[in-house]
Amino acid sequence: MNTEYIDIYCERTGPAFWSEPVNAITNFAFIISALFIAKLIRHQLRQGNRDIVSWIFCALIFIIGVGSWLFHTHATRWALLSDVIPIAIFILLYTWYALRRFAAATVLVSGAGVVIVLAIAAAVPPLTGFRGGSYVAALVAMLAIGVYLHFSRCHVAGSALLQAAAVFFVSLMLRTVDLPLCGQFPLGTHFAWHLLNAVVLFIVARAMVLYGKRI
Numbered sequence: 001m002n003t004e005y006i007d008i009y010c011e012r013t014g015p016a017f018w019s020e021p022v023n024a025i026t027n028f029a030f031i032i033s034a035l036f037i038a039k040l041i042r043h044q045l046r047q048g049n050r051d052i053v054s055w056i057f058c059a060l061i062f063i064i065g066v067g068s069w070l071f072h073t074h075a076t077r078w079a080l081l082s083d084v085i086p087i088a089i090f091i092l093l094y095t096w097y098a099l100r101r102f103a104a105a106t107v108l109v110s111g112a113g114v115v116i117v118l119a120i121a122a123a124v125p126p127l128t129g130f131r132g133g134s135y136v137a138a139l140v141a142m143l144a145i146g147v148y149l150h151f152s153r154c155h156v157a158g159s160a161l162l163q164a165a166a167v168f169f170v171s172l173m174l175r176t177v178d179l180p181l182c183g184q185f186p187l188g189t190h191f192a193w194h195l196l197n198a199v200v201l202f203i204v205a206r207a208m209v210l211y212g213k214r215i
Contacts, residue, residue, distance in 0.1 A: 004076065004077075005074075005075040005076060006071075006075045006076065006077065006080060007075065008131075008179075009023060009072075009178055009179070009188055009190045010178050010179055010181070010182035010185070010186065010187070010188030010189070010190065011023050011186075011187055011188045011190065011191070012075065015075065017073050017074065018073070019075070020072040020073070020075070022187060022191045023072040023188070023190050023191050023194070024069055024072040024073050026191040026194040026195055027065045027066075027068045027069040027072065027194055028065065029065070029194055029195050029197075029198035029199075030061055030062065030064050030065025030068065030194070030197075030198045030201065031062060031065045031066075032198065033061050033065075033198040033199070033201055033202040033205075034058050034059070034061040034062035034065065036202060037054075037057070037058040037061060037202065037205045037206065037209065038058050040206060040209050040210075041054045041055060041058060041209055044209060044210075051209075051212070051214060053097060053208070053212065053214075054205070054208060054209045054212070056093070057090070057093070057094065057205045057208055057209075058205065060086055060089060060090045060093070061090070061198075061201045061202075061205060063086045064083075064086045064087055064090065064201070065198075066082075067079075067082035067083040067084075067085070067086050067087075068083050068194065070082045070083065071083035088121075090201070091117065091121075091137065091138045091141070092114050092117060092118065094141075094204060094208070095110075095113050095114050095117050095141050095145075096110050096111075096113070096114050097208060097212060098141075098145050098157070098161070098204075098208070098212075099113045099145065101208070101211075101212035101213055101214070102145070102149055102153075102155055102157045102158075102207075102211065102212065103145065103148060103149060103153065103155075113141070113145075117137045117138070117140070117141050118137070120136060120137035120140055121133075121134040121135075121136075121137035122134075124136045124137070130176075132172060132175050132176055135168075135172055135175075136172075138168065139165060139168055139169060139172065142161045142162070142164055142165035142168065142204070143161075143162070143165045145158075145161055146158050146159075146160075146161030146162040146164075146165055147162070149161065150162060155211070156211055157207045157211040157212075160203055160204065160206070160207035160211075161204065161207065163203055164200045164203040164204050164207075167196050167199055167200050167203070168196070168197070168200045170196060171192065171193050171196035171197050171200065172193075174189040174190075174192040174193055174196070175189070175190060175192075175193040177189055178190045178193075
C-alpha cells in the first residue's frame with residue numbers, strides 16, 4: 001500500500017488513483033478555458049495579429065489543467081511539482097508581460113515586479129502559516145497592476161485584472177476552507193478553486209490577447 005501519497009484535501013479518502021474524482025474532473029475547466037483562448041487567438045490571427053506570447057499563456061493554461069489532474073489522481077511529490085510549477089511560471093510570466101505590455105513599464109520595473117511577487121510568495125506561508133499563502137502574491141499582483149491601470153492609466157485591461165482579482169479572492173477563500181469544513185461537507189470545496197481559477201485564467205489571458213500591445 002502506498003504510504004507516501006500526499007493527503008491535503010478533504011475529498012481524498014486514500015492513496016488510490018480515483019480518490020479525488022471531483023477534484024480531478026473539474027480540471028477539465030482549465031482545458032476548456034485554454035480552448036476558448038485558442039479560439040480567440042485564431043480569430044486574432046485572421047485579423048493579422050500574430051503573437052507567440054498569447055499562445056504561451058494558452059499552452060500554460062492547458063498544462064496547468066493536466067498538471068493539476070495528475071496531482072489529484074496520483075497525489076505524489078512528482079505530481080505535486082507538475083501541478084505547482086506551471087502555475088508559478090504563469091504567475092511570474094504574466095506579471096512581467098502585464099507590466100511591459102499594459103503599463104509600458106521598463107525592463108527594470110517589470111523585473112522588479114516579478115521579484116516582488118516571488119518575495120511575497122516566499123514570505124507569506126512561513127510568516128502566517130497559511131498553506132495557500134503563496135497564492136496571495138498572485139492576488140496582490142492582479143490588484144496592484146489592475147488598480148494602477150484602471151485608475152492611473154484608464155487602460156481597459158485594468159478592469160479585467162480587477163475582475164479576475166475579485167474572482168480569485170473568492171476562489172482562494174474556498175480553497176482555504178476546504179479542510180476546516182470537511183466535517184460538514186465531505187466533498188470539500190477545492191473543486192470550486194479549479195472552476196473559478198479556470199475563469200480567472202481565461203479573463204487574464206483574454207486581456208493579454210486583446211489588449212497586450214507588443215513592445
